[in-house]
Amino acid sequence: MTSRVEALQTFKRDGRIVIVGASLAGLRAAESLRDEGFTGSLTMIGDETAEPYDRPPLSKQVLTGWVPATGTTLPRRRDVDAQWLLGTPATGLDLADNVVRLADGREVPFDRMLISTGVRARPWPVAAEAALTGVFVVRTREDAEGLQQAIAAGPKRVLIIGAGFTGSEIASICRERDIAVTVAELGSGPLVGALGAMIGEIAADMQLANGVDLRCGVKVTQLEGDAQGRFRRAHFSDGSTVDADVAVVALGGIRNTEWLRDSGLAIGPWGVACDSGCRAFDLNGLVTDDIFVAGDVARCPHPIYEYRFISLEHWANAVEQAEIAAHNMVNLQADRWPHLAIPTFWSIQFGVNIKSVGVPTFADEVIVAQGSVSEHRFVAAYGYKGRVTAAVTFNNAKWLDHYRKLIEAAAPFPPAQPTPDQPADAKPMPVDFPGPLLLSQDATVVVTGHDPSERRVTAVRP
Amino acid sequence: MTMTQTPDTLHRILDYANRADPYPLYAELRKTPVARQEDGSYVISTYRELTDILHNPHLSSDIRNLARPMAAADGRATPAFINLDPPEHDRMRRMAMRHFGPPHTPGLVDGMRPDLTAIVSGLIDDLADKTQIDIVDDFAYPFPVTVICHLLGVPREDEPRFHQWVNAIIDAIDYDAKTDPPEKLSNGEQARKDIHAYLGGLLEPRHGKPGDDLLSRLANEDGPDGRMTDEEIISTANLLLIAGHETTVNLITNGMLTLLRHPQHLQRLRNEPDLIVPLVEELLRYEPPVHIIPWRAAYSDIAIADTVIPKGSQIMLMLASGSRDPDRFHDPDRFDPDRRDNQHLGFGSGIHLCFGGPLARLETQIALTELVRRLDKPRLVADPPPYRPSPVLRGPIHLHVEQG
Numbered sequence: 011m012t013s014r015v016e017a018l019q020t021f022k023r024d025g026r027i028v029i030v031g032a033s034l035a036g037l038r039a040a041e042s043l044r045d046e047g048f049t050g051s052l053t054m055i056g057d058e059t060a061e062p063y064d065r066p067p068l069s070k071q072v073l074t075g076w077v078p079a080t081g082t083t084l085p086r087r088r089d090v091d092a093q094w095l096l097g098t099p100a101t102g103l104d105l106a107d108n109v110v111r112l113a114d115g116r117e118v119p120f121d122r123m124l125i126s127t128g129v130r131a132r133p134w135p136v137a138a139e140a141a142l143t144g145v146f147v148v149r150t151r152e153d154a155e156g157l158q159q160a161i162a163a164g165p166k167r168v169l170i171i172g173a174g175f176t177g178s179e180i181a182s183i184c185r186e187r188d189i190a191v192t193v194a195e196l197g198s199g200p201l202v203g204a205l206g207a208m209i210g211e212i213a214a215d216m217q218l219a220n221g222v223d224l225r226c227g228v229k230v231t232q233l234e235g236d237a238q239g240r241f242r243r244a245h246f247s248d249g250s251t252v253d254a255d256v257a258v259v260a261l262g263g264i265r266n267t268e269w270l271r272d273s274g275l276a277i278g279p280w281g282v283a284c285d286s287g288c289r290a291f292d293l294n295g296l297v298t299d300d301i302f303v304a305g306d307v308a309r310c311p312h313p314i315y316e317y318r319f320i321s322l323e324h325w326a327n328a329v330e331q332a333e334i335a336a337h338n339m340v341n342l343q344a345d346r347w348p349h350l351a352i353p354t355f356w357s358i359q360f361g362v363n364i365k366s367v368g369v370p371t372f373a374d375e376v377i378v379a380q381g382s383v384s385e386h387r388f389v390a391a392y393g394y395k396g397r398v399t400a401a402v403t404f405n406n407a408k409w410l411d412h413y414r415k416l417i418e419a420a421a422p423f424p425p426a427q428p429t430p431d432q433p434a435d436a437k438p439m440p441v442d443f444p445g446p447l448l449l450s451q452d453a454t455v456v457v458t459g460h461d462p463s464e465r466r467v468t469a470v471r472p
Numbered sequence: 473m474t475m476t477q478t479p480d481t482l483h484r485i486l487d488y489a490n491r492a493d494p495y496p497l498y499a500e501l502r503k504t505p506v507a508r509q510e511d512g513s514y515v516i517s518t519y520r521e522l523t524d525i526l527h528n529p530h531l532s533s534d535i536r537n538l539a540r541p542m543a544a545a546d547g548r549a550t551p552a553f554i555n556l557d558p559p560e561h562d563r564m565r566r567m568a569m570r571h572f573g574p575p576h577t578p579g580l581v582d583g584m585r586p587d588l589t590a591i592v593s594g595l596i597d598d599l600a601d602k603t604q605i606d607i608v609d610d611f612a613y614p615f616p617v618t619v620i621c622h623l624l625g626v627p628r629e630d631e632p633r634f635h636q637w638v639n640a641i642i643d644a645i646d647y648d649a650k651t652d653p654p655e656k657l658s659n660g661e662q663a664r665k666d667i668h669a670y671l672g673g674l675l676e677p678r679h680g681k682p683g684d685d686l687l688s689r690l691a692n693e694d695g696p697d698g699r700m701t702d703e704e705i706i707s708t709a710n711l712l713l714i715a716g717h718e719t720t721v722n723l724i725t726n727g728m729l730t731l732l733r734h735p736q737h738l739q740r741l742r743n744e745p746d747l748i749v750p751l752v753e754e755l756l757r758y759e760p761p762v763h764i765i766p767w768r769a770a771y772s773d774i775a776i777a778d779t780v781i782p783k784g785s786q787i788m789l790m791l792a793s794g795s796r797d798p799d800r801f802h803d804p805d806r807f808d809p810d811r812r813d814n815q816h817l818g819f820g821s822g823i824h825l826c827f828g829g830p831l832a833r834l835e836t837q838i839a840l841t842e843l844v845r846r847l848d849k850p851r852l853v854a855d856p857p858p859y860r861p862s863p864v865l866r867g868p869i870h871l872h873v874e875q876g
Contacts (some may be wrong), residue, residue, distance in 0.1 A: 380529055382559065389529075408823045411527040427772035429529040430537075430557035 014342060021121060022340050025050040028110055028118055029092075030100045031126035031266070032056030034064065035305025035328040039124050040090040042336035052092040053118055055110065057099035057127075060151060066325055068154035069179045070358060074186070075162060079155035100127070103273040105292075108300065122300045122339050125270070125282055125290065126332065129263035129306040129323055134171075139233040144241035145257045148176055160256045165189060167254035169244050171230050173200035175357045177260030178213065182359040185220045192223040192252045194230050194244070205370050205402055207442035209390060212383060212404070216360045223252075233257055263323060265307050275301065280321040281309040286348040288335035302339055304331040310349060313467045314417065315372050315399070326354045350465050352414050356407075362386050365407040368400030368417045375438040377424045380431045381406050388433075389413065392441060393423025482507075482515055482788075486646065486863050492856035494763070494863070495805065498793035506779045512540075513767075513786035514779075517793040519800035519817070521777050525768075526822035531787065532557050532771040533824060539784025549668065550703040552711035554824060557771070561823065567697050568708050571689040573830060581830045584619070588835060591618055592842045599847070599875075607871035611843070612724040616835055620716030623831075624709055625685025626674060634670065637663035638714050646766055646864050667713075671706045686712070712828065720832045722761035722860075722867025724839045727752070729871055730759050731844065732852045734807055741844050748837045751809040755836070756795075756818025758807045763792035763866045765820070791817040792866075848875045 027043060029036045032054045040052055056062075064082040071077040095112065102111035103123075110118045131147035134140035144165075146157045161168070161184060168184045170177045173195035184191045197203055199210030200217060217224045229247040236242045244252050267277040275298070276283040276291040282303045283291040288310070290301040303310075305328040311317045334349040357364045370376075373392035379401075381388030389409050392400035397420045401413035416425070424438050484490055485497045498517060501507065505518035516522055525531050534557050535541065553564040570576045595611050605611070617635075621628045644660025671687075678691040690705045700708065731738040741747050767786050774781040781787060795816045796804040819826035826832070843850075853872035860869045 380558070385559075387559070387562070409527070409529055411523075412529055415524065415527075427530055427774075430532055430534070430771050431529070431559050 018340070018342055021050065022046075022048050023050060025121045026053070026119060027051070027339065028053045028055065028120040028123040029126060030055045030103075030110060030123065030269075031128055031305065031307070032058070032094070032096060033062050033126065033128055033305070033328075034084060034325065035126035035128070035332040036124070037062040037084055037090070037332075038087075038329050039126060039304055039332035039336045040092055041087045042333045043340060044088060044090055046337055046340045048340050050121075052090060053120070054090075054092045054094045054096075055098065055100050055112065055118065056094075056096045058150065059097035061094075061096070063151055065149070068151065069148050069176050070183070072154045073158050073161060073180060073183045075158055079151045079158065082151070100269050103270055103275070103301075105274055105298070105301070120300075122302065124302045124304060124332075124335055124339065125307060126303070126305040126328075127266040127269070127307050129265050131259070132261045132264050134233065134257075134259045134261075136233070139235070140259070141239075142233060142235040142241040142257075143239055144255050145233060145259065147259045148180065149263070157256075157258065161187065161189065165255040167192060167252070168256040168258065169194065169230075169252055169254040170258045170260055171244075172260035172262070173197070173213075173217075173224070173226075174203065174260060174262060175201065175359075177258065178217070178359045179357060180258050180260065181217060181222050182220070182361075185222060185360070190223070191221075192225065192244075192254065193217060194228055194246065195224070195226045196229050197226065199226055200224070203371075203443070205366070206373070206376055206392075208376050208378075208439060209402060212386070216362065216386065220360050225250075263306070265321075267307065278309075280319070281307045283309045283319055286310055286312070286350065287338045287346045288331060288349060289338070302335040304328065304335040312369075313348075313350065314352065314420075315369055318372075320353070320369060322353050324353055324355050327351070347463060348465065348467070350467065352417050354410070354414075362404050363407060364402065364404055365410055366400060366402045367410045367414045368392065368398075370400040370402060370441075371443055372399045373441045375423065376441045377438045378433050378436055379425055380409060380429050380433075382431075382433065391416075391423065391425060393438065396423055397421065398423045398425065482509065485790075486648070488859075488861060488863075491859040491861075491863065491866065494792070494866075495796055498790060498796055501790060501793055502797060506777045506781070508779075511786075513788060514781050515788045515790060516776070517790040517797075519794040519797035522789055522791065522794040522817060523821055525774065525776055525787070525789070526817075526820065526824075528774060528776075529558075530770065530772050530774045532769040533561070534769065535767070537769040537771050537784065538767070538786055540786070549664065550701070550707045552707040554711055554715075554827075558823065563697050564700065564704060564708060565823075565827065567693060567695060567700055568686075568690070568712075568827070570693070570695055571686055572827070576695075581834055584831070585834065585838070587622075588619065588838050589842070591615055592838050596842055596846050603874055603876045604853075605847075605850075605873045605875065607728050607843075607873055608721065608725050608868060609870065612721045612728070612839070612871075615724070615839060616720035616832075617717055619831070619835060620713060623686055623716070624713060625678070625683065625687040626671075626709075626713065630670070634667060634713065637667045637670075638717055639663075641667070641714060642718060642862055642865060646862060667710055668706055671709050671713075672702065675702060675705055675709070715826075716828055716831070718865050719761040720828075720835050722865060723755065723832060723836050725868050725871050726759035726761065727755050727836055727840045728843060728850075728873070729852070729857065729868060730755060730807055731840065732850060732873070733855070737807070737809055738844055740809075741841065745841055745845075747809055748841050750811070750814070752833055752836050752840070753814050753816065753818075754807060754809045754811050757801070757811075757814055757816030758795070760792050760795060760816070760818040761865060761867060762818070762820070763790070764864045765789040765791060766864050791820060847873070850875045 062084045064084050067082045072079050099113045100110050101113050131149035167190040170181050170193045173193050178200050181191045181193050200213035202210035230244050231247050232245040234243040241257050265281045270277050274292050284303040285297050288302045289297045290303050306323045309319045309321045312320050330351040331349050334347050338346045355366045370392050373394045375393045379389050379391040387405040389406050390402045398416040481500045485494050501517040505521045507515045553561045640659045640663035647657045678688045682692050693699045770781045770783050770785045772783045798804050819829040850873045857868040857871045
């Protein structure tokens with residue numbers, strides 16, 4: 011045992027850690043490693059040239075022009091004393107020699123590494139159309155700056171392709187500036203893929219009430235340019251067209267795993283699979299000792315959700331998972347922490363503050379448990395096989411903590427006891443996600459403890 | 473075992489003899505985080521259970537949801553939002569907040585900084601020649617009262633009148649039929665009527681006359697939620713007048729007392745004025761002005777810890793005990809302005825989180841910084857000082873200090 015403790019002490023003092031992906035998760039992991047007492051060498055590798063910056067404002071305060079695109083640099087919690095290799099994407103990982111290969115040919119050796127390469131915007135599938143002037147995605151600082159200028163120039167109409175959170179937020183900002191907006195969504199309504207049909211209907215009402223030309227159940231088939239290569243018209247699958255000078259492609263993200271293709275790690279379209287302690291799995295499903303994963307690119311089993319692998323593109327998840335990964339990178343097995351935090355998410359659009367806790371897609375029923383849908387102030391609770399698995403609030407976020415505890419405790423769904431603000435006609439409805447319904451298993455667990463060090467799972471057998 | 477009864481501990485906490493130091497009794501109380509009392513009410517004293525229940529939508533602030541009506545309750549008047557549940561609570565608080573804080577009035581409190589500093593400086597100027605000071609009467613009382621009067625639009629010269637009423641109302645908050653004379657209750661009721669009539673008289677002429685004070689703004693409100701009724705405006709103004717009056721006085725006084733008991737921190741604050749921000753947070757944890765939320769009601773059955781509190785039960789929340797819970801705060805009985813992760817219950821938590829908290833913070837930061845900077849070698853005359861009667865809004869009635 012002593013030798014294992016000594017080896018850890020030596021590693022914490024003189025070891026080499028490489029973090030690939032220098033955004034939110036990478037930065038927070040680096041800071042946590044230093045907090046944990048790691049004094050060895052730390053190398054931060056990133057494909058963007060900028061210091062780590064915050065992305066949620068890019069589809070909000072940056073687009074309104076309130077905050078400049080360069081103004082979202084992440085605050086530093088502490089000095090991380092790292093070597094920064096920015097603007098040099100990693101292109102490969104050799105697990106036999108523990109080396110990261112960079113695009114410029116350099117090789118960076120490590121004892122342990124963290125993968126936090128995140129997600130990039132899914133581009134418009136036709137490259138020539140994507141290249142038209144006036145066609146944007148929003149993921150990076152440069153993307154947001156370009157779109158902000160295009161919006162500030164007062165376009166006659168903005169077309170938004172995809173009514174997820176990012177697309178809906180951008181539509182909201184355009185309407186605030188009284189710019190005509192068409193939103194095209196393949197699904198039955200905005201936010202349906204994340205929050206289900208009931209919320210989708212409410213979100214659609216919000217868009218229509220704010221003057222959005224919302225077109226659901228249609229696909230954009232072509233972006234047409236003029237002779238100068240400027241976007242001017244979109245064609246839809248129903249044969250209609252819309253003339254606009256700006257198109258925003260908001261079709262979600264692609265996980266940045268291509269550089270790991272030959273690494274032998276368990277990668278796929280949903281990211282790099284890892285255990286709840288953030289250790290990466292290899293292709294055979296064996297857990298690795300020295301490779302850790304955190305943030306949007308991680309795909310991690312959650313006991314609350316029947317040990318399903320969950321991929322999250324949430325700000326808070328990136329921070330929490332990075333801290334767990336960092337802790338586990340410099341601790342022995344017995345002291346490791348599981349990443350059991352319940353996911354949280356927020357969005358602001360059309361004057362409504364939307365927040366969620368849990369995994370709304372992991373549900374078969376939904377009920378408006380508190381408040382009023384017509385006033386856009388309510389809590390919707392989601393249930394799966396008779397237990398609470400998620401909650402979404404519209405302008406009612408103060409209650410989220412309570413619902414988080416219900417999720418952690420596998421509390422019965424629908425919530426049995428009334429509240430003073432319970433709607434008179436509250437009753438569970440099918441959640442109605444576009445995808446196939448999730449499979450069922452009977453075993454369930456609860457999360458106990460509140461701090462990372464004490465948070466543990468207890469099995470509950472009915 | 474949460475069903476264990478702790479009547480004796482609670483009675484000792486409420487007993488005036490223990491006002492100066494209720495903290496050892498809180499520690500005793502915390503052995504039973506959710507304690508059922510003989511009368512069927514429940515006392516909650518641990519941090520985790522307090523934050524759980526403060527965020528629980530089944531916890532009601534409306535006395536009409538109590539199975540047994542309370543003596544001190546005034547069932548006729550329009551309740552202020554502190555005594556309401558959503559959605560009425562949310563609507564009234566939102567309408568009041570429109571004129572007090574973000575998002576509609578984000579700069580108000582910070583914009584008061586020069587005025588607050590001027591009031592504080594003026595009060596301390598008057599203390600310069602005195603060797604004997606009462607921190608309460610000479611400073612901690614006149615300062616926030618001047619501020620809240622100005623904010624609401626209540627004439628400062630009426631202070632002697634509403635001071636009497638506020639005292640009578642606060643005395644009646646913890647009325648106990650077994651031990652208290654009935655006048656305590658009837659005086660409180662009469663004071664409510666008097667203050668209601670007084671505020672009504674101030675409100676009446678403000679209709680149709682836009683002005684900067686809160687009464688004028690509420691009287692002429694034209695926001696998305698419409699306008700409060702006159703009764704709602706009066707109950708809101710009444711709430712803010714009492715709350716803005718009493719709690720900040722205690723916070724500032726408790727702060728000066730705590731600094732005089734910890735001279736090393738007093739000296740540090742002189743040298744490092746920036747220390748005041750975490751110091752006031754620690755003060756809110758260590759010696760908060762509101763010790764107890766004397767009652768809330770179970771709107772429906774509430775499962776907490778391993779207890780189910782039945783619908784209609786009265787629930788007493790021991791906030792000051794929660795802020796001293798060793799399961800949440802390391803070395804909780806130590807005053808430590810450098811404490812990190814200090815999520816105290818000094819302003820409560822959840823939807824009823826203190827409305828005036830940002831103002832109280834700034835007032836106390838400025839008050840303590842200036843007192844420490846300008847008083848000449850201040851020393852406590854009596855420790856402990858004499859306390860006000862209330863175990864709920866707890867603080868010294870006088871704090872005599874010598875200087876020079």
